[in-house]
Amino acid sequence: MSSVKTLKINGKDVSARTDDTILQVIREHDIFLPTLCHIEGLSAVGACRLCLVEINGSSKLRSACVTQVEEGMEVVTDNERLQKYRRMILEMLFVEGNHVCAVCVANGYCELQWLAERLGVDHTRLIYLHPDKHVDASHYRYAIDHNRCILCARCVRVCGEIEGAHTWDVAGRGINAHVVTDLNTSWDSSPTCTECGKCVQVCPTGALFKKSRAIGEMAKDNHFLPYLKTMREVNKNDR
Amino acid sequence: MKQTITIDPVTRIEGHGKITIQLDEHGEVAGAHFHVTQLRGFEKFAEGRPFREMPGLMARICGICPVSHLVASAKACDELMAVRIPQTAITLRRILNLAQLVQSHALSVFYLSAPDLLLGMDADPNRRNLLGMLAVDPQLARNGVRLRQFGQQVIERLAGKRIHPNWVVAGGVSDPLTEVARDAILADIPEVKRIAQQALAWFIPLIDRFRDEIAVFANFPTMYLGLINPDGSLEHYEGILRIVGWKGAHVIDINPNDYMDTIGEAVEDHSYLKSPFFKPVGYPGGIYRVGPLARCNMATRAGTPLADAGLREYQSLSWEERQSSFYFHYARLIEILYGIEKIEELLNTRSILDKHVQALANVNASEGIGVSEAPRGTLLHHYRVDDNGLITWANLIIATGHNNLAMDRGVLQVAQRYVNGNHIEEGMLNRVEAVIRTFDPCLSCSTHAIGQMPLVIDLVDDGGTLLERVQRG
Ligand code: SF4
Numbered sequence: 105m106s107s108v109k110t111l112k113i114n115g116k117d118v119s120a121r122t123d124d125t126i127l128q129v130i131r132e133h134d135i136f137l138p139t140l141c142h143i144e145g146l147s148a149v150g151a152c153r154l155c156l157v158e159i160n161g162s163s164k165l166r167s168a169c170v171t172q173v174e175e176g177m178e179v180v181t182d183n184e185r186l187q188k189y190r191r192m193i194l195e196m197l198f199v200e201g202n203h204v205c206a207v208c209v210a211n212g213y214c215e216l217q218w219l220a221e222r223l224g225v226d227h228t229r230l231i232y233l234h235p236d237k238h239v240d241a242s243h244y245r246y247a248i249d250h251n252r253c254i255l256c257a258r259c260v261r262v263c264g265e266i267e268g269a270h271t272w273d274v275a276g277r278g279i280n281a282h283v284v285t286d287l288n289t290s291w292d293s294s295p296t297c298t299e300c301g302k303c304v305q306v307c308p309t310g311a312l313f314k315k316s317r318a319i320g321e322m323a324k325d326n327h328f329l330p331y332l333k334t335m336r337e338v339n340k341n342d343r
Numbered sequence: 344m345k346q347t348i349t350i351d352p353v354t355r356i357e358g359h360g361k362i363t364i365q366l367d368e369h370g371e372v373a374g375a376h377f378h379v380t381q382l383r384g385f386e387k388f389a390e391g392r393p394f395r396e397m398p399g400l401m402a403r404i405c406g407i408c409p410v411s412h413l414v415a416s417a418k419a420c421d422e423l424m425a426v427r428i429p430q431t432a433i434t435l436r437r438i439l440n441l442a443q444l445v446q447s448h449a450l451s452v453f454y455l456s457a458p459d460l461l462l463g464m465d466a467d468p469n470r471r472n473l474l475g476m477l478a479v480d481p482q483l484a485r486n487g488v489r490l491r492q493f494g495q496q497v498i499e500r501l502a503g504k505r506i507h508p509n510w511v512v513a514g515g516v517s518d519p520l521t522e523v524a525r526d527a528i529l530a531d532i533p534e535v536k537r538i539a540q541q542a543l544a545w546f547i548p549l550i551d552r553f554r555d556e557i558a559v560f561a562n563f564p565t566m567y568l569g570l571i572n573p574d575g576s577l578e579h580y581e582g583i584l585r586i587v588g589w590k591g592a593h594v595i596d597i598n599p600n601d602y603m604d605t606i607g608e609a610v611e612d613h614s615y616l617k618s619p620f621f622k623p624v625g626y627p628g629g630i631y632r633v634g635p636l637a638r639c640n641m642a643t644r645a646g647t648p649l650a651d652a653g654l655r656e657y658q659s660l661s662w663e664e665r666q667s668s669f670y671f672h673y674a675r676l677i678e679i680l681y682g683i684e685k686i687e688e689l690l691n692t693r694s695i696l697d698k699h700v701q702a703l704a705n706v707n708a709s710e711g712i713g714v715s716e717a718p719r720g721t722l723l724h725h726y727r728v729d730d731n732g733l734i735t736w737a738n739l740i741i742a743t744g745h746n747n748l749a750m751d752r753g754v755l756q757v758a759q760r761y762v763n764g765n766h767i768e769e770g771m772l773n774r775v776e777a778v779i780r781t782f783d784p785c786l787s788c789s790t791h792a793i794g795q796m797p798l799v800i801d802l803v804d805d806g807g808t809l810l811e812r813v814q815r816g
């Protein structure tokens with residue numbers, strides 16, 4: 105079987121490796137596609153659905169980050185319908201939390217905010233739910249503000265897949281889902297957390313932050329990720 | 344028949360002040376009130392939030408003086424961390440606070456009050472604004488614009504953003520001052536100093552033209568509250584929180600930690616604004632004023648050469664004379680000069696470019712109080728936190744609040760002199776409004792329009808029937 109597949113993205117012929125996802129090919133060709141739960145270096149989970157694309161004109165949309173390329177595929181990354189859905193997803197993320205960018209630690213550094221700007225979401229047509237969520241600031245260095253969590257589960261994955269601590273998990277269902285440390289204890293009493301801070305750096309919003317940071321100061325740095333992932337794979341192969 | 348006159352800015356539905364004048368059956372003024380219908384809820388927003396968010400959050404209380412809230416809030420946060428912040432950070436915060444003072448005072452004097460002062464209280468309301476001023480005395484108008492711009496530029500050069508800068512943080516400031524910024528500010532100083540001196544020279548001869556207004560513009564003895572240095576000079580950042588009485592007699596030095604024992608807060612039906620009063624005297628007898636008038640009446644010297652001279656000349660007026668709130672304007676001009684001189688002095692301190700400008704610490708105390716002098720007067724932020732640094736309770740005493748009682752009485756005094764139930768004249772209303780403006784209350788209405796507020800006055804009988812409506816704006 106050939107190790108190369110050819111497909112069309114937005115009408116343009118491209119080639120891909122067999123095990124590539126559509127998102128990988130799209131990124132290689134510098135085509136813009138919004139993503140939130142996906143982050144280079146962690147497994148893909150297809151949680152946020154922002155990376156929806158149209159395939160072969162089918163009405164069923166697929167998440168590019170978890171869909172493998174196929175020979176002859178015709179992928180469309182941008183049209184009115186896709187834009188409408190993406191905006192809707194962002195609006196839902198905003199109304200399900202309590203996002204006040206002006207007074208947020210991540211103001212200016214937040215992927216949710218960037219995408220909202222980029223996709224033209226300057227208001228929502230949905231009703232704000234104003235959920236009653238809390239802040240766990242028990243850890244001496246870090247804090248989580250559930251008001252700003254979009255349940256992308258990046259923290260869960262980086263902690264399990266890279267740090268190997270598996271402190272974070274998602275508890276609850278549907279609208280009541282939320283991330284927890286260990287068995288839903290306060291962060292300071294976590295027996296597994298190594299205090300490495302990776303979750304804070306990969307969190308796309310101001311949900312996870314360093315306590316030492318004030319409004320607009322929480323720049324995120326996750327450049328370590330692809331490197332650590334490669335190191336892990338090298339180690340695995342050595343064994 | 345009992346009648347009520349209400350002065351209400353019509354184009355604003357929130358964040359505004361309103362004046363009501365009650366007439367008795369003979370058409371004489373029986374009572375008057377200054378209402379604040381502005382909604383505040385920042386104490387509630389704060390609950391449950393990390394304390395480090397407070398300065399930035401509190402800065403949003405006001406678009407005109409965000410810096411003052413930043414400073415008071417950050418000082419309260421320093422206390423929660425129980426640290427001594429780097430000296431350079433203190434100096435930089437001081438400069439920022441003074442820049443705010445200069446720009447805010449320039450706005451109050453030149454944009455809002457100078458049209459009345461220059462063109463007269465009875466001038467055509469369509470001309471009584473910055474544009475009208477430009478026609479009569481273009482240099483004066485330009486000077487006002489320049490002074491305000493200077494203050495704003497200093498803020499921008501320090502903090503990067505004029506409105507709501509997030510540069511002041513718990514433990515200090517987030518970035519050190521650059522040499523380029525320092526030199527740029529210093530280069531502007533000689534020019535703005537000259538302008539500030541000209542402004543004082545312009546104001547002093549006006550005093551005689553406004554004898555009538557001076558007599559009734561909230562002209563009564565009150566105590567004064569404000570920060571002051573131990574040597575009696577002006578202070579806006581640290582110092583002693585003092586109350587003085589008649590002729591500057593020392594009444595009490597307040598330990599900010601005990602302010603609740605000294606300052607009571609009355610809540611009146613007619614206003615959302617709390618009315619603070621001096622507890623030992625009681626309510627409403629414990630009336631005091633804050634702000635530039637208070638500071639310039641309390642101080643024995645300014646602390647910088649030109650402002651010292653300005654203050655001496657001001658204080659050559661008798662203490663009795665200086666009870667009129669009309670002199671708030673005078674005091675503002677002295678403080679503008681002081682602010683510019685002090686900024687220059689502070690920028691020339693040796694360690695001003697130091698890179699270490701922030702103390703890092705977690706929460707180490709469960710309670711913190713920050714006091715500073717805002718352009719409009721003493722500002723106090725008081726927070727309590729849990730062990731993790733989340734706010735459990737907050738209380739703010741804002742500058743405008745302190746003056747609430749005095750503004751109320753001032754409105755009554757002016758109304759009794761100028762308002763007559765049978766006849767409503769524009770100039771008369773303007774005076775009622777102008778007395779409020781001397782205090783420069785921090786309400787959207789006070790800066791809503793350049794020079795004048797859109798107004799409607801309703802004359803209503805006790806049955807609620809509208810007898811007469813006068814409208815402008
Ligand atoms: S997390 Fe992002 S979107 Fe949410 S408030 Fe903060 S900056 Fe805004």
Ligand code: SF4
Nearest residue numbers: 253254256257259307
């Ligand atoms: S805390 Fe941050 S990284 Fe974790 S799920 Fe929420 S938004 Fe994602």
Ligand code: FES
Nearest residue numbers: 139150152153169
């Ligand atoms: S990025 Fe593909 S589903 Fe989130």
